Amino acid sequence: MSTNTSIRKVKTADLELKDRLVSIQRVTKVTKGGRTFSFSAIVVVGDENGIVGFGLGKAGEVTSAISKGIEDAKKNLVKVPIFKGTIPHEQSAKYGGARVFMKPASHGTGVVAGGAMRAVLESVGVTDVLAKSKGSSNPHNLVKATVAALLEMRDAYAVAAVRGVDLNKVFNG
Incomplete structure (x- = not known):
């Protein structure tokens, strides 16, 4: 990570x-x-x-x-960045045999995720997301992989700060 x-x-x-x-x-x-x-x-x-x-x-x-x-x-x-009830960008992560993939969704989609992932995503406050777990369905590893994916998320403000540029420059190239 x-x-x-x-x-x-x-x-x-x-x-x-x-x-x-x-x-x-x-x-x-x-x-x-x-x-x-x-x-x-x-x-x-x-x-x-x-x-x-x-x-x-x-x-x-x-x-x-x-x-x-x-x-x-x-x-x-x-702390995890949330943008308008969804995640800021696509993200995948792996922990042990569990692999997770998450994708932002438009308002009204809901949390489309399996058991262990759903619990983590709802607890963090995500209301709209498309998520898929691949590989192992072991709840221990699924929870850890989901949290690892959420920790790798960066919002636009963090990207702008790392690059040392204005927020508008992040979106407009």
């Missing part, structure tokens, strides 16, 4: 975050005394206004696994 993510880190101080459960799984540890069951939960939190984070929680009970996931997600919040 080429983007410097340390700049986009966000503090949870006065944000009103909504959480979405992406996946919950029962995991088993086999010992000589038998099987020990616990739960693993992937949670995405966001303020639906450009801030999103994901976390993983593991515990013996479902509710405590989810709450641990929410706490973990709040520690990993990042």
Whole structure:
């Protein structure tokens, strides 16, 4: 990932975050005394206004696994550029075996995306986007690939600042 993510880190101080459960799984540890069951939960939190984070929680009970996931997600919040309810440009990313592709859509299209991607995109506040997941459908890797793609997004202001030119020059060549 080429983007410097340390700049986009966000503090949870006065944000009103909504959480979405992406996946919950029962995991088993086999010992000589038998099987020990616990739960693993992937949670995405966001303020639906450009801030999103994901976390993983593991515990013996479902509710405590989810709450641990929410706490973990709040520690990993990042800011993402959103332009009129959609993403600024096409973007693809890969994490593990999961590959994602996202494309901006016109107003009224809605979020056209699969389960794990949909949770991330809705939490970040995207209302119109065309998205496709290719390869693995593993929710862990899909969430990470989607966040990686969102972190590589740059709005016109960021492009103008990097190039050191006026905003109009970005669009008019």
